[in-house]
Amino acid sequence: MNISLRALLGATVSFTLAGAALAETTITVATVNNGDMIRMQGLMDDFYAKHPDIKVEWVTLEENVLRQNVTTDIATGGGQYDVLTIGTYEVPIWGKQGWLTSLNDLPAEYDVDDLLPAIRGGLTVDGNLYAAPFYGESSMVMYRKDLMEAAGLTMPDAPTWADIEKAAAAMTNRDADINGVCLRGKAGWGENMAFLTAMSNSFGARWFDENWNPQFDQPEWKATLDFYLNLMNNYGPAGASNNGFNENLTLFNQGKCGMWIDATVAASFVTGKDSTVADKVGFALAPDNGLGKRGNWLWAWSLAIPSSSDAPDAAKTFVNWATSKGYLELVASKEGWANVPPGTRTSLYENPEYQKVPFAKMTLDSINSADPNAPTVKPVPYVGVQFVAIPEFQGLGTTVGEIFSAALAGQKTADEALAEAQTAVADEMKAAGYIQ
Amino acid sequence: MARAVSPRRKTLTTLAAWSVAFIIFFPVLWMILTSFKTEASAVASPPELLGADWTLENYAEVWQRSDYPRFFWNSVVISLGSTLLGLAVAIPAAWAMAFVPGKRTKDLLMWMLSTKMMPAVAVMIPLYLLFLKLGLIDTRFGLVIALMLMNLPIIVWMLYTYFREIPGEILEAARMDGAGLVKEILYVLTPMALPGIASTLLLNVILAWNEAFWTIILTTTKAAPLSAFIASFSAPQGLFYAKLSAASTMAIAPILILGWFSQKQLVRGLTFGAVK
Numbered sequence: 001m002n003i004s005l006r007a008l009l010g011a012t013v014s015f016t017l018a019g020a021a022l023a024e025t026t027i028t029v030a031t032v033n034n035g036d037m038i039r040m041q042g043l044m045d046d047f048y049a050k051h052p053d054i055k056v057e058w059v060t061l062e063e064n065v066l067r068q069n070v071t072t073d074i075a076t077g078g079g080q081y082d083v084l085t086i087g088t089y090e091v092p093i094w095g096k097q098g099w100l101t102s103l104n105d106l107p108a109e110y111d112v113d114d115l116l117p118a119i120r121g122g123l124t125v126d127g128n129l130y131a132a133p134f135y136g137e138s139s140m141v142m143y144r145k146d147l148m149e150a151a152g153l154t155m156p157d158a159p160t161w162a163d164i165e166k167a168a169a170a171m172t173n174r175d176a177d178i179n180g181v182c183l184r185g186k187a188g189w190g191e192n193m194a195f196l197t198a199m200s201n202s203f204g205a206r207w208f209d210e211n212w213n214p215q216f217d218q219p220e221w222k223a224t225l226d227f228y229l230n231l232m233n234n235y236g237p238a239g240a241s242n243n244g245f246n247e248n249l250t251l252f253n254q255g256k257c258g259m260w261i262d263a264t265v266a267a268s269f270v271t272g273k274d275s276t277v278a279d280k281v282g283f284a285l286a287p288d289n290g291l292g293k294r295g296n297w298l299w300a301w302s303l304a305i306p307s308s309s310d311a312p313d314a315a316k317t318f319v320n321w322a323t324s325k326g327y328l329e330l331v332a333s334k335e336g337w338a339n340v341p342p343g344t345r346t347s348l349y350e351n352p353e354y355q356k357v358p359f360a361k362m363t364l365d366s367i368n369s370a371d372p373n374a375p376t377v378k379p380v381p382y383v384g385v386q387f388v389a390i391p392e393f394q395g396l397g398t399t400v401g402e403i404f405s406a407a408l409a410g411q412k413t414a415d416e417a418l419a420e421a422q423t424a425v426a427d428e429m430k431a432a433g434y435i436q
Numbered sequence: 437m438a439r440a441v442s443p444r445r446k447t448l449t450t451l452a453a454w455s456v457a458f459i460i461f462f463p464v465l466w467m468i469l470t471s472f473k474t475e476a477s478a479v480a481s482p483p484e485l486l487g488a489d490w491t492l493e494n495y496a497e498v499w500q501r502s503d504y505p506r507f508f509w510n511s512v513v514i515s516l517g518s519t520l521l522g523l524a525v526a527i528p529a530a531w532a533m534a535f536v537p538g539k540r541t542k543d544l545l546m547w548m549l550s551t552k553m554m555p556a557v558a559v560m561i562p563l564y565l566l567f568l569k570l571g572l573i574d575t576r577f578g579l580v581i582a583l584m585l586m587n588l589p590i591i592v593w594m595l596y597t598y599f600r601e602i603p604g605e606i607l608e609a610a611r612m613d614g615a616g617l618v619k620e621i622l623y624v625l626t627p628m629a630l631p632g633i634a635s636t637l638l639l640n641v642i643l644a645w646n647e648a649f650w651t652i653i654l655t656t657t658k659a660a661p662l663s664a665f666i667a668s669f670s671a672p673q674g675l676f677y678a679k680l681s682a683a684s685t686m687a688i689a690p691i692l693i694l695g696w697f698s699q700k701q702l703v704r705g706l707t708f709g710a711v712k
Contacts, residue, residue, distance in 0.1 A: 030656075033670060033676070034673055041501075060667075060668035061652070062671070076564055080573060245672060249675060250479040250675065274476040
């Protein structure tokens with residue numbers, strides 16, 4: 001064999017091996033349209049530099065559409081998605097169903113013990129971590145410092161509902177189009193029911209007793225709904241039964257709310273460039289009623305790998321990158337610490353640079369004060385702070401949400417709404433076989 | 437004899453027509469205006485118009501964040517493909533129903549139309565499984581088939597209505613001159629029903645272009661059309677109305693332009709046979 005032929009053969013073999021080594025694995029990531037996720041898509045050069053053999057394709061959808069598509073795909077074993085963006089509601093249910101791949105074998109540098117215990121607990125089923133948190137959130141009080149000062153009041157760091165009512169009364173100025181308080185009223189399990197369920201925990205209410213009997217006929221729920229309706233009717237905006245997160249954000253940013261109790265993620269919006277009150281906003285923990293539970297929720301958008309994925313290793317590599325400490329540092333280096341996805345890692349809150357972010361401590365305190373395994377005062381048979389992690393809850397929550405939203409719109413009284421909710425939930429729970 | 441219309445009545449009628457047209461078009465107009473505002477200006481209360489902050493930033497960001505040409509091309513292929521395939525199936529079917537009706541033709545037509553009344557979500561899982569087994573998920577071919585089947589009852593019904601306006605004697609004369617079935621349909625029936633076929637084509641292209649249930653369920657990345665493009669800009673947390681409006685404007689602009697230029701044809705086809 002002459003030298004030229006050997007060289008040619010050698011080159012061919014090298015090219016073939018190199019080609020095999022560089023064979024690209026494409027993974028499809030299903031995600032939602034929010035600032036942190038969009039930011040990640042803009043930082044993909046870092047991932048490609050580290051993993052040139054993996055190509056990532058994005059499917060960005062509205063939250064409910066994403067939930068529908070992903071559920072369909074995962075239930076039929078479609079395998080269209082390799083990484084899913086899912087919430088704390090889905091993880092326990094899907095994990096139990098065997099729909100998700102366990103992430104217990106993430107590399108040591110991932111440092112799973114660094115995850116905030118409350119968030120990690122919500123993503124773990126029977127000792128298996130089924131999703132890696134991308135960002136976590138709770139809820140808190142956002143209030144106008146200038147209006148509070150003008151009213152001669154000071155917002156406590158950990159207010160009670162009585163403090164909130166007093167502040168709402170003092171700040172309401174209908175002539176100036178200022179509402180004392182803005183809260184969610186739009187019907188939906190993730191809309192008004194997220195708020196009301198979390199609020200009810202602080203009043204000692206619960207969705208079900210230990211035997212799955214609905215509890216809307218109990219005095220704790222009556223106290224919750226009466227207080228909510230009274231607060232909103234006296235100091236809330238007109239048409240509040242149509243207001244969700246975005247509507248209240250608009251009102252707050254236009255200076256039309258004295259207080260807004262909602263997701264901690266809103267902090268960056270109300271202090272951002274689109275807010276007319278950016279420099280006048282203060283933060284406080286979600287209110288309580290002296291019963292040892294606050295009215296804040298716990299949520300995390302997390303990355304999970306469906307068991308139907310045909311590229312689980314590449315998917316795991318991506319999840320590891322996107323939820324690692326390194327990613328937080330990458331965001332900080334490119335866009336500043338205020339834009340780092342919050343609420344996932346203890347080390348982030350120990351970082352002196354991050355501690356300078358105005359709402360960092362409040363977010364951590366809010367997350368730490370929520371316990372998905374013991375969400376309210378009395379014992380419950382379910383997991384979840386502002387939801388009940390059973391498959392039936394989406395339907396139940398939306399039904400009850402519609403009833404309570406109608407009560408806010410003045411179409412029924414609190415007593416009528418509670419009686420209707422009790423009947424509707426009891427019927428559904430019987431049909432589902434939870435109770436006789 | 438046409439009745440004389442007084443100038444006053446004509447003015448009032450014209451004014452009423454323009455008012456109705458404006459009311460119908462207003463949401464689209466507002467969406468287009470919103471797409472040129474900043475996010476803060478887009479949600480201002482009371483709504484801003486003259487004093488709004490105008491910007492092209494939303495379009496720049498939407499363009500930068502997504503692969504618009506790919507979504508656009510998928511929409512073109514899917515809507516045109518499903519309509520042309522639908523016409524190829526529906527023309528012979530409508531011919532048979534219009535010119536060789538059986539005892540159950542009317543029932544058959546009603547049954548076909550009744551399938552459109554079924555909620556799409558009722559067949560979501562079976563269709564998804566079927567597509568999965570056939571490897572048609574996230575393929576343009578799969579969506580062409582799905583949308584063709586969805587719109588076929590409407591195409592057949594529209595064509596049936598147009599074909600019934602054509603005297604059967606003309607087709608009979610063609611047969612007597614030696615035309616076979618294919619020639620009869622291709623060279624006699626089709627040219628005579630061209631306005632109706634054109635309006636059916638346009639209407640179904642619009643229906644397929646705007647379809648936003650199956651096109652989102654059955655696609656992920658490769659075959660996703662502009663309906664999925666819009667969905668990717670919807671956000672329950674955060675004010676992105678201006679960007680969403682920009683994305684929506686980019687998605688509907690092609691079909692709006694098509695509708696504008698073909699409105700004469702559309703109206704002509706839709707009123708075909710209405711006056712005898």
